Amino acid sequence: MVRGKTQMKRIENATSRQVTFSKRRNGLLKKAFELSVLCDADVALIIFSPRGKLYEFASSSMQATVERYRCHNRDAQTATRFVEQNMQHLKQETATMMKKIEQLEIAKRKLLGENFGSCSVKELEEIEQQLERSARKVRERKIQVYNEQMEQLQEKGKTLAAENARLSDKYHSLAKQARGKNHCENPASLENSPTSEVETNLFIGLPETRGITLPPHVV
Known part of the structure; x- marks a missing residue:
């Protein structure tokens, strides 16, 4: 159950008010002293009683603390x-x-x-001129981008052509080296290779019948 907060109000009885002031004042001064000692805080407390009497406490210098407060x-x-x-x-x-x-x-x-309903003829002419300027700038930029892309493609074509020529030269060089190596290892291989003599006669029948003359009625 939540208790309601007690509303604080002024004490009507003068004697009770004075007693309460003395107790609370002493307690407040004590708390201010404890706060300055326990927490190493710079504390300054000023109290004026209902009759105008001054009570104060300062952990260091009241004047210095007040000036510090004013600057802050x-x-x-x-x-x-x-x-x-x-x-x-x-x-x-x-x-x-x-x-x-x-x-x-x-x-x-x-x-x-x-x-466009509220536009005058002059405003419409200005809009038309602005659109024409914008269209002209768009076309100029389009041509510029097109030329830049063409230059890039041409450069790429030159690079590919140079690479193709380099690879072609490398291929011919390797093929030439391979032919020279084969010739050095077996000079007679080219002369005795199966491709040096080609048979031009046509034979019909099994391989073992080649070179045998058949009777005329078989042919």
Whole structure:
């Protein structure tokens, strides 16, 4: 069960209020001292009673701590002002960019042939001229890309032709070396090879009947 928070309010009885102030003041001063000792913190505590009496505690120098607080507060305020100014500047830039984007969207739709109803003759002429300039630039770029591709293909063709010539020379050189090697190892191989003598007679029948004269009625 969750208990509701007790609402804190001012003590109406003056005596009770003074007693509570003394107890809480002493407890707060004690806690401030303990915090400075246990955590090595620079603590400064200033209390004014309802009657205007001052109670204070400082772990080092009250003046130095207060001055340090003032410097920190000034830096924080400066940083806050800088952030606010920067945010305002960003808002203005955002609004300007939104207007530019809107104008670009309108111009793009007009270039696409849309929303011509509110255009005057002069605006239509300007759009026409802009489209012609764009088309001219596209054609120029197209020709440039085409020429670059042609040059690349020509260079590639030259490279392939040179490689083909190199491989052809290498093949002929290897074939020549192979023929020279075979001639050195067996000079008579070419003369006694089966291709040196070719039989031109046609024989019919089994191989063992070659060279046997057959009777005329068999032929």
